[in-house]
Structure formats: structure tokens, C-alpha cells
Amino acid sequence: MISSMRMKWLPLGLIVLALASCSSVEPLDTSLITQSTAQNxxxxxxxxxxxxxxxxxxVEPLAWGNPSTGSSGVISEITVAPGSDGECRGFVTTQRSLQGESRFKGVACHSANAGWKVRPAN
Known part of the structure; x- marks a missing residue:
């Protein structure tokens, strides 16, 4: 028969064992991060x-944000891209995401069937 003293400590011992089993460190699976980064x-x-x-x-500095990815940034400059007759606009923006912050230049061009799309600046 278990003494009353042991009965008092038994629940505490079970809690300690349960916590110890939860404290192991498993490697983080990053295989999906690369795929989602390109999609984001x-x-x-x-x-x-x-x-x-x-x-x-x-335009004056203009904030943008994408609630589906959590990324955001500030477009600091919009110009008419040379030789585009107004259908392409050059821009400079920042982009803050889980991967950090970056700054890049690009050109957004409009087409009737595809809307506005970005291509890298020359």
C-alpha cells in the first residue's frame, strides 16, 4: 500500500514527467517555406x-500592404517608363516580409487582358 506522503507527490511527479517529454527540440521543417516564399x-x-x-x-510616398502575406512597403517614386507611351510606369519600393526588408526598382505595365504586371527595371 502506498503511503499518504507518496500519494501527495505522485501528481507532481507526473506533471514533471509530462513537461520533460514536451521539452524536446524537433528540427523545423522548412520545405514549405521555399514554396510559399515564391508564391508570396x-x-x-x-x-x-x-x-x-x-x-x-x-506620387508622394505611398504605402502598400498585402494582408494575405503580411508583407508591406512604401512606393517612393513613380515615373513614366521611357518609350512606353504611358502604358508602363517605373517605380521604386521597399518590401518588408518575414524574410526581411528589401528595396527594388521595377516597371509595371498595363495590358487590356492582364491588368498591371511587374517586370524588372532595366
């Missing part, structure tokens, strides 16, 4: 393109 980048690029397309040339 495409989704962010679409938001940037639409923001540039709906804005005016020479």
Missing part, C-alpha cells in the same frame, strides 16, 4: 503592380 513574392508583386497602376506619376 508573386502575390506581393501583384499588389505592388495594382498600387502603381492606380496611382499618379510622381
Amino acid at each position: 513574392r508573386r502575390a506581393d508583386t501583384s499588389v505592388i503592380a495594382e498600387t502603381v497602376g492606380q496611382s499618379t506619376v510622381g
Whole structure:
């Protein structure tokens, strides 16, 4: 028969064992991060393109955000891309995401069937 003293400590011992089994460190599976990063980048690029397309040339700093990826940034410059007859706009933006912050230049061009799309600046 178990003494009453042991009965008092038994629940505490079970809790300690349970916590010890939960404290092991498992390696983080990052295989999906690479796939989702490329998808997030495409989704962010679409938001940037639409923001540039709906804005005016020479705009003051303009914030953009993509709630589906959590990324955001500031478009600091919008110009008419040379030789584009107004159908393409050059821009400079920042992009803050889980991967960090970056700054890049791009060109957003409009087509009747595809809307605004981004291509890298020359």
C-alpha cells in the first residue's frame, strides 16, 4: 500500500514527467517555406503592380500592404517608363516580409487582358 506522503507527490511527479517529454527540440521543417516564399513574392508583386497602376506619376510616398502575406512597403517614386507611351510606369519600393526588408526598382505595365504586371527595371 502506498503511503499518504507518496500519494501527495505522485501528481507532481507526473506533471514533471509530462513537461520533460514536451521539452524536446524537433528540427523545423522548412520545405514549405521555399514554396510559399515564391508564391508570396508573386502575390506581393501583384499588389505592388495594382498600387502603381492606380496611382499618379510622381506620387508622394505611398504605402502598400498585402494582408494575405503580411508583407508591406512604401512606393517612393513613380515615373513614366521611357518609350512606353504611358502604358508602363517605373517605380521604386521597399518590401518588408518575414524574410526581411528589401528595396527594388521595377516597371509595371498595363495590358487590356492582364491588368498591371511587374517586370524588372532595366
